[in-house]
Amino acid sequence: MHTFSTAQAANDTLMHSKQRERTVPIPATITPVPGYPRKLSVFKIAASKFWQVRCWVAGRTHRRSTQTQSLRMAQSYARTFYEQLLAQSASLPPSVTNKLEDVQHTPRTVKPQHTFAALAAQMMANEQARVDRGEFSAGSFKVLRNRLDAHILPRWGTMPASAVDHAQLLSFTQYLSKSFSTITVSQYLVAVRKVLTMAVAVDTLHKLPEFPKIKVQTNSRGAFTPTEYWRIMRTARQLQNTRHPDSDTALRKNFRLRAAENTMPPDVAWCIGFMVNSFIRPSDLKTLKHRHVEVVRNDNTYLRLNLPKTKSHTKPIVTLQPAVRIYQQMCKHYSATDLTKPDDYLFLPHLQDRHYAHWVLAFYFNWVLAKTGLKLGAHGQERSLYSLRHSSITFRLLYGQGIDLLTLARNARTSVDMINQHYASTVTGEQNIGMLQSRRSRQLPAS
Numbered sequence: 258m259h260t261f262s263t264a265q266a267a268n269d270t271l272m273h274s275k276q277r278e279r280t281v282p283i284p285a286t287i288t289p290v291p292g293y294p295r296k297l298s299v300f301k302i303a304a305s306k307f308w309q310v311r312c313w314v315a316g317r318t319h320r321r322s323t324q325t326q327s328l329r330m331a332q333s334y335a336r337t338f339y340e341q342l343l344a345q346s347a348s349l350p351p352s353v354t355n356k357l358e359d360v361q362h363t364p365r366t367v368k369p370q371h372t373f374a375a376l377a378a379q380m381m382a383n384e385q386a387r388v389d390r391g392e393f394s395a396g397s398f399k400v401l402r403n404r405l406d407a408h409i410l411p412r413w414g415t416m417p418a419s420a421v422d423h424a425q426l427l428s429f430t431q432y433l434s435k436s437f438s439t440i441t442v443s444q445y446l447v448a449v450r451k452v453l454t455m456a457v458a459v460d461t462l463h464k465l466p467e468f469p470k471i472k473v474q475t476n477s478r479g480a481f482t483p484t485e486y487w488r489i490m491r492t493a494r495q496l497q498n499t500r501h502p503d504s505d506t507a508l509r510k511n512f513r514l515r516a517a518e519n520t521m522p523p524d525v526a527w528c529i530g531f532m533v534n535s536f537i538r539p540s541d542l543k544t545l546k547h548r549h550v551e552v553v554r555n556d557n558t559y560l561r562l563n564l565p566k567t568k569s570h571t572k573p574i575v576t577l578q579p580a581v582r583i584y585q586q587m588c589k590h591y592s593a594t595d596l597t598k599p600d601d602y603l604f605l606p607h608l609q610d611r612h613y614a615h616w617v618l619a620f621y622f623n624w625v626l627a628k629t630g631l632k633l634g635a636h637g638q639e640r641s642l643y644s645l646r647h648s649s650i651t652f653r654l655l656y657g658q659g660i661d662l663l664t665l666a667r668n669a670r671t672s673v674d675m676i677n678q679h680y681a682s683t684v685t686g687e688q689n690i691g692m693l694q695s696r697r698s699r700q701l702p703a704s
Contacts, residue, residue: 260324260358262534262702278303279302279303279304280302280303280304281302281303282300282301282302282309282311283300283302283303284303286300286301287299287300288300288328288332290328290332290335290336291332291413293335293336293339293374293410293411293414294312294415296312296313296314296658297310297311297312297335298310298311298312298335299323299328299331299332299335303381305322306321306326307322307324307325307326307331308322308323308325308326308327308328308331308334309321309322309323310322310323310331310334310335310338312335312338312339312342313579314339314342314343317343319338323335328518333406336374336405336406336410336414337378337406339374340374340375340377340381341373341377341378342409343374343375343378346460348417350599351444352373352601357565370416371418371461372409372414372416372417372418373413373414373415373416373417373418373420373421373452374410374413374414374415376418376452376453376455376459376461377405377409377410377414377452378458379455379459380451380452380454380455381401381402381405383455384398384451385398385402397541401448401451404444404445404448405452407590408429408432408433408445409445409448409449409452412429413425417461418452418453418461418462419457419462421449421453421466422466423466423467423468423469425466426446426449426466426469427466427469429445430442430446430450430471432446439471439472439473440473442471443471446468446469446471448500449468450465450468453465453466468700479633479636479638479639479644479646479647480634480644480648480651481631481636481639481640481644481646481648483652485629485631486533486648487531488629488631489529489625489626489629489631490526490529490530492625492628492629493521493525493526493529493621493622493625494522494526496524496525496621496625496628497521497522497523497525497526498520498521498523499520499521500519500520501514501519501520501521501621504681505519511581512620513613513616514616514617515608516622518617521624522605522617522621523590524587524604524605524618525618525621525622525625527583527604528588528604528618528622528642528645529622529645530579530580530583531580531583531584531603532585532642532645532646532649533645533648533649534576534577534578534580534649535560535562535574535576535580535649536574536576536577536646536649536650536668536669536670537562537564537646538643539573539615539619539641539642539643539645539646540615541564541601542568542603542604542614542615542618542642543602543604543611543612543614543615544565544602544611545562545564545566545602545603545604546600546601546602547588547597547598547599547601547603547605548597548599548600548602549562549563549564549565550562550603551563552581552584553575557578558578558579558581559575559576559578559580559581560575560576560580560581561574561575562574562575562576562586564670572667572670574668574669574670575668584603587603588602591606591647594607602614604618605617605618618642618647619641622641622642623641626640646669649669650669650671650676653665654676662676663679
């Protein structure tokens with residue numbers, strides 16, 4: 258009995274040791290998060306395929322799985338995790354915080370709740386609440402999160418808000434200007450301003466520093482002329498079911514395109530015609546389902562699109578009549594595979610990864626542009642799927658009889674200012690020469 262107990266104890270100890278080894282960080286995988294303290298790192302363990310994150314905050318080590326195999330996404334998760342922990346520690350009573358600092362035995366020049374990263378975490382919590390209330394779009398929230406992770410927090414995350422003065426902002430602006438447009442630089446500064454405004458609100462910062470002045474230069478996405486539009490449509494139809502000339506290996510390596518999608522689907526031609534006749538954004542292509550579409554037939558025939566919310570706009574979009582015919586063609590094609598149910602997507606419904614579906618449409622649309630030589634506009638601007646929306650609105654400005662900007666803006670889920678600044682920027686007086694030279698008929702006085 259004694260021998261059996263001793264052997265059993267030894268086996269238990271060995272099993273426990275092996276289990277522990279499976280959760281110990283693999284030394285070669287321990288990777289710091291750029292711009293953050295060394296106590297924040299991501300690593301791999303034998304027991305999981307996912308990256309793990311750990312950091313030392315408020316007197317103890319915090320660990321969590323990032324649920325991703327991508328190092329870049331794991332580091333982004335780690336930043337958010339760290340900021341949330343700092344925000345939580347900021348809400349602790351001073352007595353508890355002081356004890357925790359004594360336990361850590363590390364001098365602090367900046368209290369955790371006063372760092373730029375902690376303030377960013379509080380700001381993002383407020384922005385998330387705005388998303389929940391419907392005051393801020395989830396897409397805009399994600400873009401804000403990405404900008405903080407990409408360049409802002411790695412630069413200032415561990416610093417106090419007061420360290421981000423005019424000189425720091427000027428240096429940051431010059432750094433961004435080497436890689437980004439003036440619009441993107443100004444949007445990064447907006448994100449920084451949000452964090453510093455939070456610092457002022459919680460009395461961590463006395464006042465906002467002076468921000469550099471950025472003159473935003475808007476480069477309008479080149480719309481297509483009617484002749485160019487028909488060339489693109491014809492080419493897309495001709496290339497339908499045509500295999501891309503690159504090899505499967507090259508398509509996979511260079512363009513992330515799987516072998517199953519190495520031929521152009523008919524959806525590309527439908528996408529081109531549908532966008533020009535419906536005013537939708539390219540992002541709507543991946544979310545549009547049959548339940549969002551209603552065919553209306555009365556004095557006019559059109560589609561009513563009750564799309565998911567985009568950029569704080571929730572009103573339905575009404576299309577031009579040609580969109581009805583295109584929709585019917587799509588339904589006829591996919592009814593053979595029973596992919597026209599209310600929750601099925603309109604474009605490439607067999608692809609459940611909707612980001613990939615959008616990528617496939619964009620890839621083959623670029624192939625069409627390459628074939629027609631229309632990738633660049635008259636002034637050298639690059640064209641993309643978004644140029645089809647641009648064309649849709651521009652065609653209405655040119656050929657719509659008596660259409661007013663407010664009606665057009667609301668139906669396209671944008672603003673009059675956006676139409677004036679971007680979409681109407683390519684409309685010239687000569688294109689509407691008939692309207693400019695028209696006369697009102699003089700009304701004869703009553704006899």
